[in-house]
Amino acid sequence: MTSVMACIDGSPSAPAVCDYAAWASLRLDCPLSFLHVLDENRYPTSSNLSGNIGLGSREHLLEELAELDARRSKLALEEGRLMLEAAKKRALEKGISSPLLKQRHGDLAESLAALEDEIRLAVIGKQGDHANVGSQVGSHLESVLRTLSRPVLVTPNAFKHPESVMLAYDGRPTMDKAVQLIAGSPLFKGLPIHLVMVGADTNDAWEQLKLAKENLKAAGFDVQIAIRSGEVEPTLHAYQNEHAIDMVVMGAYSRSRIREFLVGSNTTKMLSTSRTPLLLLH
Incomplete structure (x- = not known):
């Protein structure tokens, strides 16, 4: 069964994404799913740091850097899980019965493309959580719109119940x-x-x-x-x-x-x- 799929992150638009997705889910009478994607460019699944260590550096420095990278990824995954739980709670308060939670590691557009058969409507914020300073559009938004053939609802930072x-x-x-x-x-x-x-x-x-x-x-x-x-x-x-x-x-x-x-x-x-x-x- 297809669902309204809301892409959430730590950006200011995340609450509005939740609210517009809940609105659409209720109007369409279809399930609501929340998706959090851990950006592989910021949190790679694995790192080869040998090329970043100068000659004469000790092995334990390489190990410490690898451990630090692993801790950062683990913390980012936990942060994403907490975002998903908060989104679920917000959706339940809006009258959604059983929102689904999904977490992926990789590229947002590629993740949505892989899930396309499950999507009836994608909902995404205008600005992502690491949009370029001065940018009016999130860094991943254009690639999502070009990749995904499903309808995409792009939200502002505040929800207003649509009346026209x-x-x-x-x-x-x-x-x-x-x-x-x-x-x-x-x-x-x-x-x-x-x-x-x-x-x-x-x-x-x-x-x-x-x-x-x-x-x-x-x-x-x-x-x-x-x-x-x-x-x-x-x-x-x-x-x-x-x-x-x-x-x-x-x-x-x-x-x-x-x-x-x-x-x-x-x-x-x-x-x-x-x-x-x-x-x-x-």
Whole structure:
């Protein structure tokens, strides 16, 4: 059975990750799992320190360094276990019956890829516990979004119960799939949906929006549609602020890094500037 899988660490966003994951688990009526991954770059499973010891150094120095490295990894594992237990307690208080706890050693994106068959929705904080100073996006987030084909909910540092949703609609097949996914999922049932397209105000664009609107209305949603001109990121945020929208749904990174190098990535821009959760779909 698939689950909502929340990736937790020691970052300020961890409580919000727990709360949004619990919210999604209850809405989807599916299990909740918490995942903590011990970064192999910070806490390697084993170390060969012989190349770091100068000539003439004594053997016991090498042994002491290896023991220190082992103690650090052991403490980090224990810290992760305590984080998982705290997340479980928080989820139980939110009404989750039996949250599952998972701990892995390695790379976050690779760990999630290995667990992909178990994931219905991944939830991850915008900033990890060792994001670069000044960075607006966690160091592992882009690789997770590029690796994982499941929907990923990226959370801010504080939880707010979602009461409205905006789908950044661009007419691509990915967004038509997103409309079908929203229509068939209980995640947003009962919430108003705004379909917003940024681009030229043409008859073809309106026809695409109206078709998407009808699909959502047939599923019982209250839907508003709009076309706005301007640059994608600031225009979407302006509409979001104007209508006090709590969550944004949009396409994730394309598969082509070369294309994004040439034309830029709206995903990156939205991730960097958003103050509300983003649900990213492939």
